Amino acid sequence: MKKKLLSIFMGLCLLVGGGTAVSAADVRGTMRDITPAAIAKEMTAGWNLGNSLDAYGTYSLNNETYWGNPKTTKAMIDAVKNEGFNTIRIPVSWGEHVGSAPNYTIDTAWMNRVQEVVDYAMADGMYVLLDTHHETSWLKPQSATLDASQKQLVAIWTQIAERFKAYGDHLLFEGMNEPRIVGSSNEWSGGDADGRAAVNVLNQAFIDAVRKTGGNNAKRCLIICPYGNNGDPNGLSGFKIPSDKNIMVAIHAYTPYGFTFRPEGNPSWARTTWDGSGKSDIEYLMNNLNTSLISKGVTVIITEFGAVHKNNESEVVKWVKDYVSLATQYGIKCVWWDNNYHKNDGESFGLLDRNSCSWTRKSVADAVIKYAGSAVPGGGTETPTTPETPQAGDMIKVQIVSDWTSGATANITVTNLTGKALNGWTCTFTLDRPITSLWSATLVSQVGNTYTIANPDWQPHLAAGESYTFGCNLGSGPAQVTVTGQTLK
Template structure:
């Protein structure tokens, strides 16, 4: 009773708003309304499909077909692989793609390659993850003034085609303009670059943003990731990044930090994650905060990992620290996985986490993955097979009373797949003949547990015998009528045309907060509704 009194007090308060309705759970913010910072925080821990769609013949830069996907020794990506990554708890999948081996002299991308990339993207989107799609291994894109014109032409040609292909995807799909634009094989490749190199990267970043936005559709508001020079996390590179005047930008950096622990195998290398290493990691996140976050710019760490040095327990310590620091700053972190569980060449590239053939997590890597996901604390793992996690749709949600019993057909789906009545669930109907609320209860069978009840209504054929405000036509105006009207206004449960008429107290042709307030005032006895019939 206290809850009802509190509710009525809220409803009749002068500053009442929809968010104050206690019996209706707040609807999760739609991704289309989110800011880049909100999307970044929601992306959580991600995983890279490394050394797969980005594989190429680096020696000759020759044109390749679909066989390039396995050129570096990894099997072709499968839906089962993507599902396994999602089931582990990853909420973002980054799909690195090398495009130039699949394009002609005019940069036109081969349709078969575009279709293959789209297939993998679709698998990840279907698993309700964020997806980062990029241009990877852009060796043609040396950021110098002499090369800028040619690089810009190629970059814009590729992104015009990619953006057009995916222009109708929602904002779960994120475009990353370049991977690590740098002076490949030359001076200053990994030290943050020169002033000239960093300025050219800024120009290329803007070319990318302008090209994508010009393709229209949902690309107008899509979040776009732009890298620093070489995606470097050095302070020089981060401070030099010029962020375009665009409200949907994410800064992209790669941070295999602390380097001596995560990748270095030469002088200064260590396999122990001690306080020195942790302090270096803390400094990284402080730098990111000072340069970007504190100024309102969202950041994605698109690659990070710790190579296997036969030090799983130390890598777990690193993972706990890294994920906690990132979570506290609202920075998503996307784990690099090249399917190399052992650093056979002693070059710091032992970044294998899941066996692409068996779909089992490597023994030396799974504790690291578990630590990352647990410490970050933001997991959208695969849904449990319960009826409450299913989508239940009725063929009809309201009927006009005619003396017959009505039973709408029911469709039940889980993760986009329709279930089978008698195998996955059973149906129990209640009511359906007399005026008022009726319902059907869906109860799980076999793999599916639990139950859910969905209501439908039987409305009178003649509304003249019912009072305004009696929304469910039970000849009484009470808290139930407020609940039904509020659910309709919030879009939770849309009422039938007859019930809308009964709830439209001021008869302005729409049901809104004003009508809820007037019904609540009537129930509380503050101000009675007019003694008028619905019709």
């Protein structure tokens, strides 16, 4: 995720409940003939061991504590399991622990330490997602550097896969984390065509490398991602689903940004309370994931989500209910990003205090578990309801991509809910914010803020249930755009 480094001046914390030795032979489990969808069904709530094994800066085993977090112990993982989470993502940065080309040999001590932490979770019967995390210094999804990036990615994953190939189906490999070109204008908006094409190549290279190692890796569930783990229409544009049947797709979605983060400058659209007005952003996200991936038989997992601490724990609980409940309705499992940072500033996503193994925002942790349909210790469960059939009012969705108060860039998604295929389509709708320009669609007419827009020449067909997204610029207006008077024919 996008993060500011935790202060390296934080006092290193005492270990809690030392690192209990765990026999690898006892924890590996078995490899069943199980589909990704079935695995996702067995998963409940997920938690990230963030800013520990993914920390970087010292090129040694000390990386794990370099950002101020204590060394990971079995007691920490037990606390996560005992709270009710059954899925843990272990982010790992490998780039500072490999030798030179062409072998990129991983340091044995680092590999052993990663395996030790994986075994902590496997011993608790948890699902484990193991990734390559902060690798943007060498993993560059662009045609100009693709060959070098691909070779290093393949070398690293071949070694990881060899080390863990005897492990059962509770261990999943996640090929990349937020692959992107740092500092580019579209770093966080889904990249460009060149970058997205490069990510497709890297995803396939990861899959091929793991499968070639054999053993249980021949059918291990592997997790791939779009550019930057972006789940918006632009991020999923041109995204290729490999023919491999044992894959999931990972998305990161801190939605809506004004509530989940602390935007610089405290803009007017930043929020500390959750009154449901931003729920449409969550609905837009989930609907797009459903249309683009789930409806095509692809299992989706949100491997990072969360909301920072703003002295608003009860409000975050409300947000979690809306977010996780809707995700669960679509079969999407959610993994909270926990960086063990708990102060009321910065990127304070912490839920578990790893020093004391106690929960600093326990009601939030409980909510994540409850609305995922998981049992809360000492509490009940919340069984998600079946998603409602979309109504005509859902035909047009507007999502703000970038807002600078006096104007904004947005995506408008048209979904065919007429029950029949359309060969040449026209939609009419009214917004409470003016469109100043648009692309990838045809403006037929405008009366005030009521617009009639037709398909572009190259996209006349819209099957029943299918969606099409075009872009536009908006004038000034509310951060949450309201759409009324929708028709599609």
